[in-house]
Amino acid sequence: MAYSDFENFLNSKKIEYKLNEPLKxxxxxxxxxxxxxxxxxxxxxxxxxxLKELNEKQIPFFIIGKGSNLLVSDKGIEGVVISxxxxxxxxxxxxILKADAGANLAGVCLKAQYFGLSGLEFAYxxxxxxxxxxxxxxxxxxxxxxxxxxxxEYVTFSGELGIINLSDMKLGYRTSIFKEGExxxxxxxxxxxxxxxxxxxxxxxxxxxxxxxxxxxxxPSAGSTFKRPEGYFAGALIEKNNLKGKSVGGAMVSxxxxxxxxxxxxxxxxDVRKLISDVxxxxxxxxxxxxxxxxxxxxxx
Numbered sequence: 432m433a434y435s436d437f438e439n440f441l442n443s444k445k446i447e448y449k450l451n452e453p454l455k456x457x458x459x460x461x462x463x464x465x466x467x468x469x470x471x472x473x474x475x476x477x478x479x480x481x482l483k484e485l486n487e488k489q490i491p492f493f494i495i496g497k498g499s500n501l502l503v504s505d506k507g508i509e510g511v512v513i514s515x516x517x518x519x520x521x522x523x524x525x526x527i528l529k530a531d532a533g534a535n536l537a538g539v540c541l542k543a544q545y546f547g548l549s550g551l552e553f554a555y556x557x558x559x560x561x562x563x564x565x566x567x568x569x570x571x572x573x574x575x576x577x578x579x580x581x582x583x584e585y586v587t588f589s590g591e592l593g594i595i596n597l598s599d600m601k602l603g604y605r606t607s608i609f610k611e612g613e614x615x616x617x618x619x620x621x622x623x624x625x626x627x628x629x630x631x632x633x634x635x636x637x638x639x640x641x642x643x644x645x646x647x648x649x650x651p652s653a654g655s656t657f658k659r660p661e662g663y664f665a666g667a668l669i670e671k672n673n674l675k676g677k678s679v680g681g682a683m684v685s686x687x688x689x690x691x692x693x694x695x696x697x698x699x700x701x702d703v704r705k706l707i708s709d710v711x712x713x714x715x716x717x718x719x720x721x722x723x724x725x726x727x728x729x730x731x732x
Contacts, residue, residue: 434467437511440484447471447517454503454730457495457514459558461651462700463503464730466493466512473517475586475617482590482615485511493729494615496533496560500567500653504730505700515562518617523548527581528621532562536569539621540635549626550579555635556642558654562616566609567725568602572638577602581622585614605658605725647685650693656707657690657722665722666690668714679706704728 441448452469455461472478485492491510495501515533522529523546530539540555553574557564565583568576582596593614601608609616642648657665669675669689677684678695680702685691692706711722 434490437468437484437488437490441468441470444477444480446477446481447473452512454495454498454507454512457512457516458498458501458503458653459651460498460502460653460694460698460703462505462694462698462703463501464505464507464700466508468511469514470511471514471517475518475584475592478513478515478518478586478615478617479590479592481511481513482586482588486589496563497535497558499559499563500725500727502653502700502703502726502728504728504732506731508730515615515617516560526623526625528623529618530561530621531618532560532616534561535559536561536564543621543623544628544631544635547626547628547631548623549631550623551621552631552634553638556639561619565600565616565619566607567605568607569605572641575602579621579623581620583616583620584618585609585616588613588615645688647687647691647693650685650695652685652691652693653726655690655725656692657710658725660720660722663718663720664690668718668720668722669710672713672717674710674713677706677709679703679709682706684710700730 448468448470451465453465454463493508493512495512495514518531518533520531521534521539521542526548528543528548536554536557536559539561540551543551553572557569557571565576580597582594585593659665666689674684675689676686681696681698682702683693683695685693692703715721
């Protein structure tokens with residue numbers, strides 16, 4: 432692979448990068464081996480330049496936002512990890528709020544509140560970036576991205592620009608068209624409603640308070656480990672099988688909320704994967720329910 436040529440390209444274009452960057456610095460789980468190259472893009476133009484170069488050199492790449500829903504392998508990710516975290520501009524025009532993919536979701540909620548725009552209250556406290564939230568159709572407390580998104584701008588893996596409307600996004604429970612690959616979200620436009628600033632803030636703080644009371648936010652995790660199985664709650668099934676507090680290495684089923692697997696003591700990716708597998712096996716044998724992961728596994732096996 433033409434890594435030396437790629438490095439020359441990055442230097443010539445003055446694009447920010449790091450070699451052998453530990454990915455545990457860039458995921459909410461604080462777990463993961465190194466990226467051969469970790470490239471931080473600041474604009475769609477930079478992203479397109481890099482994608483075209485990577486395609487030409489046939490170098491593999493992976494896109495990351497805030498890394499809040501990823502479990503990265505202990506062996507890291509081969510090739511180039513492109514971080515969108517520095518693409519974080521937020522603009523408001525009437526009742527449309529537009530945010531770059533790397534914008535922090537909590538920051539977007541606060542911006543909406545500042546302008547007296549209602550609709551994103553449910554998302555306050557959901558960790559991660561705007562791009563990641565749309566990718567997963569993130570939701571909480573009866574709200575989800577599909578209720579507020581109007582459109583998104585994207586770049587294809589080959590470096591072509593595009594716009595997609597809500598009706599074509601295939602948004603479902605923790606899924607979207609973006610999971611099919613080939614489209615990298617670069618910005619998201621939200622259609623919001625005028626509201627009372629104080630009431631919006633009160634609702635945001637109420638949701639955040641509930642989250643803090645029920646979830647193990649004091650430990651690194653990737654949020655809810657499992658999707659909600661139809662007709663059940665993952666956390667309730669795990670708790671029913673006395674798995675709260677069960678651990679493998681440094682990974683543990685949270686004693687505060689059984690739906691969370693936490694990194695309580697320098698867990699490895701293998702610790703978490705083994706614990707997930709143990710939980711799935713126990714629940715399947717006891718209740719006949721296969722718990723699917725909400726967390727996405729990435730990296731070298």
